[in-house]
Each structure stands twice: as structure tokens, then as C-alpha cells.
Amino acid sequence: MDFLKPDTVLNLQNIRAELVKMEDTIIFQFIERSHFATCSSVYQPNHPGVSIPNFDGSFLDWALLHLEITHSQLRRFESPDETPFFPNEILKPILPSINYPPILASYASEVNYNDKIKKVYIDRIVPLISKYDGDQKENYGSVATRDCEVLQNLSRRIHFGKFVAEAKFQSAKELYIELIKNKDVEGIMKHITNSAVEEKILERLTKKAEVYGVDPTNKEGERRITPEYLVKIYKEIVIPITKEVEVEYLLRRLESDY
Template sequence: MDFMKPETCLDLVNIRHALIRMEDTIVFGLIERSQFFSSPSVYEPNKFHIPEFDGSFLDWGLQQMEKTHSQIRRYEAPDELPFFPSVLLPSLLPPVHYPKVLASYTDEINVNQEILEFYVKEIVPQVSCKAGDQLENLGSVQVCDIDCLQAISRRIHFGKFVAEAKYQADKELYNKLIIDKDIPKIEASITNAAVEETILVRLIEKGKSYGVDPSMKYSQNPQSKVEPEIIAKLYKDYIIPLTKKVEVDYLLRRLEDV
């Protein structure tokens, strides 16, 4: 995909390849996170005294990272969305004038707070090596969490490109469904159970390949760093459903740009 060439961004083959690459990033991120304890102190609001800040240590780290990344144009890219839009700073680099691919309201479709909630409550407990705090590793935990959250966010919000591609492929169908606000039929039109099953199978294979020391691969106890089935379950229960929510929310407003 080349964001300077709109036709490449709405090619479902290109989109599928991009999503597969994102799986690698997410799997590696979860494997990296799995070496640390659950570290509840990182997520507890105001656990640490941070001047002029109200929130968790993770929230603070995310905001600092997004401030910096906004200055190098990260959030000008159509496939990036911040968790804390209000903290962004002007870019230090000249703007990039990306051609319009998505609808004008695209940045308003933002489920990052939902991602943050399920990540902390559901993903962290399942991938951490042990429960509790390791005080010497709280900073490392925060850095790993930020990497995982940004990768998951990009993957979920990429659903907008899927939604736009499907809309462009059959405007007549989607215009009717949008006018009727027929959410069940919109959901059905964007759902491909066979593709979803293929994703889950592929994630298990990636978890087995990436999460095991190659020298232990054929032993009777390969000791995966993260259980591959857990990664697939997280996709099935959270990442795929939230991606569909993004697609539906995007499509329901699509006629605003007509």
C-alpha cells in the first residue's frame, strides 16, 4: 500500500497483506510483554506522583510518546490514530499532503479507549509470566505496553480501509443498508467466517513459530513464551469484534460524504 496512491489503499489484496504483517507485530509484541509480571502498579491511577498529571503510569507514558510522535508527523498518516488526541503537538517536519482515501469524519471513529480497557483487563493478565509487581521492571512494562497498544490500535482501525473498499465496490447495496440503518445486514456483509478462521489458525502457527526457542522446537516440551491459543483467542474475542465495530461505525456515516 502506498498512501500517496489512493488506488493501492482500497485494494483488498493489499489490505489483506498489510493486516497479515500487522499480525507479526502484534504477536512479537505480546511475546515481548510476556517476559514481565502483570505489574498492576503501571495501570493504577495516580499510583506514582507525576507533577500536573492525573492518571496511570501507562497513560502518562502513552501521552509522552504521542506528543513526541506527533512532532514527527505520525498522526498525519491515515492509518494512525492517537489514544490522547488532545495532547498532540505541531509537527516539526513539513506536512505531507496525503490524497483523500477515507471519509472526512474518519478520525472521529476512534475506539482507542476501548482498546486500552480490554488490553489492561484482558490481555495483560493472560500474557504476563506471573501476577504482581516487579518494581525494577515497571518502565520496561510500560514501554512494551505502548508498543502493543499502538500495534493493536493500528490493526483495528485499519478496518476503515476495509469498509471503504467494500463501500466503493457496491455503493448501491451499502447506500440502501445505510439509509435503512440495517446494522445486522451491514455486519453480515463485512463478515467472512472462513477468513476469520484462517486468521486464527495462522495466529496459532505464528505463536508456535515465533514464541519457541528454535533449539527446543522439536522437543517434547517446547515451552512457548505465550500460549498460541491465547493469542488466537484474544483476536477472536476482542480484536476482530472491535474491528467490525469500527467498520460498521464508519459505514453508518458514509453518506455524510456523498
């Protein structure tokens, strides 16, 4: 997606095509994470098994923070489709800045659901996709690495709701302006919801999980991720939080001239 061309970014067909590509990335990262146990120690602040001097947080937090610091210097978070988990800790890029044209409203970066995404990932997604419930001290680093990758891509996918919201606002300004003025959350939710599209997403995910989720060379047919769990994650977590992002973004849309 070319963020130097706003008209192409705010095309709903282009947005949906990008979301389809993200599905593959997220599925394969779930599969990578499925090779390991839940490893709850990685998520517990100041856990004695992974104690980090002068850091008040979990091993995952430490890994994610330092990854984002490095990525921020590589200009990652200047891109409109990236939302950091630690926005107050990232650094200025070493590379020259890119002057992206305005695509989203001026407050868009403030619509940040990463704390919620991280919590629901740890509490609900990790138990579904992990190999088993238990600990693997020798794999703490591998688990944190996989978690960082999954979280960053889940974040990108969910926060893409801002582009969906902006595209819908631009296509029906009078309707949304009235809903926003009336603070009609229910009305906004009704108009951003496309049940047919959501159903297609779940059907597509079922097919992808059936194909990607099993190693065809494994005679046992052992599944690394099941269609049931993948659909559950999207239906109960990814899609609802994406719509929360859209609603919050739209409720503030009249604050910005663009």
C-alpha cells in the same frame, strides 16, 4: 502501503497483506511483554508507587501521552493509518506536512476506539500474556514501554477496519447505501463479515504462535505465548472490535462526499 496512491490502499488484497504483516509485529510484541509480570500498578491512576506530579492518570497514560506528543511532531498522526490515544494533546509536526489524497471519509479520525482498546488490553490481554500475576517495581518502565508499543500496533490493526469498510463500500455502493439509509446494523455486520477469511486468520495465527511462541534453543520448551491465547485474543477482541470500527464508519458514510 503507499497512502499517496488511494487505489492501491483500497484494494482488499493489499489490505489483507498489510494485516498479515501486522500479525508478526503484534505477536513479537506480545512475546516481549510476556517477559514481565502483570504489574497492575502501572495501570492504576495516581498509584503511590508511580505517582507523577501534576498528572491525573496512570503511569501508562503518562508514558503513552508523552510518546504520542513526540511522535506527533514527527508527523506520525498525519498518516491516515494512525489513530492517537490522546487526539486533543498531540502537537503539530516539525516536519513539513504531506498532502495525502483523500482515502477515507472526512469524519474518519472521529472513529476512534482507542479508549476501548486500552481498557480491554489492560483487563483481558495483559493477564493472558504476562509471565505471572504480580508486581515488579524495577520493571515499571520496561512494562510501560512494551505496553505503548503493543497498544499503538493493536490500534493501527483494529482501525485498519476503516480501510476495509471503505473498500467494501466502494465495491458495492448501492447495497451499502440502502443498508445505511435503513440504519441496518445487522445487515451491515452480515455483509462485512467474511467467515472464511476470519477462519484463515485464526489458522494462520495458530501456526505462527506454534513457531514464534517457543525458543527452539530452550530444552524445556517453555512457551512465551500459546496458540490458544493468541487465537482467543484475535477471535474475542481484535476481530470483533475491528468490525465495530467498520460498522460505525459505514453508518456515517453518507455524511461525506468522499
